[in-house]
Amino acid sequence: MSLSRTLLSAPAPEVAPLLLGALLHVTDHEGTVTVRLTEVEAYHGPVDPGSHSYRGRTERNRVMFGPPGHLYTYFTYGMHTCANVVCSPEGIGSGILLRGGEIVEGLDLARARRATSRVDADLARGPARLVVATGITLGDGGVDVVAGSRVRLELREPVAAFSQGPRTGVSGPGGSDEFPWRFWIPGDPTVSPYKAAAVKKVNVRETP
DNA sequence: AGGACGATATTCT
DNA sequence: GAATATCGTCCTG
Numbered sequence: 001m002s003l004s005r006t007l008l009s010a011p012a013p014e015v016a017p018l019l020l021g022a023l024l025h026v027t028d029h030e031g032t033v034t035v036r037l038t039e040v041e042a043y044h045g046p047v048d049p050g051s052h053s054y055r056g057r058t059e060r061n062r063v064m065f066g067p068p069g070h071l072y073t074y075f076t077y078g079m080h081t082c083a084n085v086v087c088s089p090e091g092i093g094s095g096i097l098l099r100g101g102e103i104v105e106g107l108d109l110a111r112a113r114r115a116t117s118r119v120d121a122d123l124a125r126g127p128a129r130l131v132v133a134t135g136i137t138l139g140d141g142g143v144d145v146v147a148g149s150r151v152r153l154e155l156r157e158p159v160a161a162f163s164q165g166p167r168t169g170v171s172g173p174g175g176s177d178e179f180p181w182r183f184w185i186p187g188d189p190t191v192s193p194y195k196a197a198a199v200k201k202v203n204v205r206e207t208p
Numbered sequence: 209a210g211g212a213c214g215a216t217a218t219t220c221t
Numbered sequence: 222g223a224a225t226a227t228c229g230t231c232c233t234g
Binding site for chain 3: 041043050051052074076077078079080082084097099116126127128129167168169170171174195197198
Binding site for chain 2: 052055058059060074075076077078079080193
């Protein structure tokens with residue numbers, strides 16, 4: 001087993017900081033885009049109410065329960081795709097959401113795909129943006145990013161320092177300080193702005 | 209710089 | 222039927 005896959009077979013919260021500074025290469029007929037990861041979030045099903053895999057296997061999350069080093073993609077909010085690197089041994093639903101990064105190769109291609117962003121730092125700042133900028137699609141779900149053909153993860157030397165805190169957009173117990181599983185490189189401009197989960201809408205009744 | 213809001217489909221209750 | 226691991230645009234300050 002490769003060194004990368006051995007590292008990835010630990011629980012997501014342990015692996016997540018090791019992905020900071022790592023390179024993700026995505027190649028298609030248009031070319032190659034590479035991001036240097038600056039922000040990630042860990043989701044560890046066995047203990048984590050915020051994880052898609054907390055309530056067991058479903059059609060959507062089944063690759064989270066597969067072997068480590070594969071890509072878990074999902075579609076959300078009716079329009080966005082997000083990507084995770086699967087962690088932990090087969091049978092345990094664990095993964096790391098790729099939330100932000102710096103484009104270090106294929107800048108022109110990333111700019112063309114993300115025409116709405118006015119600054120390069122915004123190209124892959126946020127999980128759905130990162131997916132668009134790199135060219136990852138829903139169809140990449142399940143691919144092995146360690147063996148790496150179209151999508152390849154290249155681990156680098158761990159960063160000297162990182163910050164951690166509560167996850168973005170996670171509501172309920174999973175969003176509390178009990179799960180400070182968002183990790184980022186402090187001060188980096190490609191880290192997405194922290195947003196607490198939207199408060200659950202209170203049931204307002206019209207008085208008749 | 210930051211808050212409100214709408215878009216829009218899949219998933220799970 | 223409700224919520225969602227979000228984003229861009231439009232406001233206000």
